[in-house]
Amino acid sequence: MAQLEHLEILARGVATWNQWREENPAIQPDLGEADFGKANFAKINLASANLARAILRGANLRDANLSRATLRCAILRDANLTHANLCKADLYQTDFSRANLHAANLRDAVLLEAILDLTNLAGADMDRANLRGARLCAANLTFAGLSDANLCDANLRGARLRATDLTNANLIGADMFGAVMHGAVLTGSKRWK
Numbered sequence: 001m002a003q004l005e006h007l008e009i010l011a012r013g014v015a016t017w018n019q020w021r022e023e024n025p026a027i028q029p030d031l032g033e034a035d036f037g038k039a040n041f042a043k044i045n046l047a048s049a050n051l052a053r054a055i056l057r058g059a060n061l062r063d064a065n066l067s068r069a070t071l072r073c074a075i076l077r078d079a080n081l082t083h084a085n086l087c088k089a090d091l092y093q094t095d096f097s098r099a100n101l102h103a104a105n106l107r108d109a110v111l112l113e114a115i116l117d118l119t120n121l122a123g124a125d126m127d128r129a130n131l132r133g134a135r136l137c138a139a140n141l142t143f144a145g146l147s148d149a150n151l152c153d154a155n156l157r158g159a160r161l162r163a164t165d166l167t168n169a170n171l172i173g174a175d176m177f178g179a180v181m182h183g184a185v186l187t188g189s190k191r192w193k
Contacts, residue, residue, distance in 0.1 A: 046065060047085075
């Protein structure tokens with residue numbers, strides 16, 4: 001459950017919030033379970049924040065810093081996360097359906113069982129991300145980096161993987177029916193049980 005003090009600071013705007021974060025680097029904000037649907041959080045600093053079960057449907061998180069944040073079971077459907085930093089974030093069972101994660105940094109992120117159907121991940125850096133059991137149906141992964149990523153048992157039906165780097169990726173048990181893989185790099189990837 002979100003701390004009231006943190007919600008009150010955030011209500012004053014992104015500039016005030018970012019200044020407070022700069023002045024209080026040791027505090028890990030707790031915004032869990034809060035509803036931020038359609039909020040404008042462009043360039044916000046939510047690094048290491050707890051946003052578990054938060055609702056961010058349709059929110060603008062362009063250029064936001066969510067590195068090491070916990071977004072377990074959060075809802076980010078239709079959200080704009082273009083160029084957002086989600087490096088090492090905990091995104092277990094997070095719903096990113098139809099979200100825009102173009103050129104986002106998801107390096108080393110935990111996306112176990114995450115929902116990324118129809119999501120734009122073009123140019124995203126997902127190296128070493130754990131996407132085991134994730135749903136990426138019809139997702140756009142064009143030019144995305146997925147080297148050393150774990151896509152074991154992931155659903156990639158109809159996904160666009162044009163020029164995607166899957167070097168050393170684990171694709172064992174992945175459903176890739178109808179996926180477009182023209183120019184994908186599969187060097188060293190594991191594809192069969």
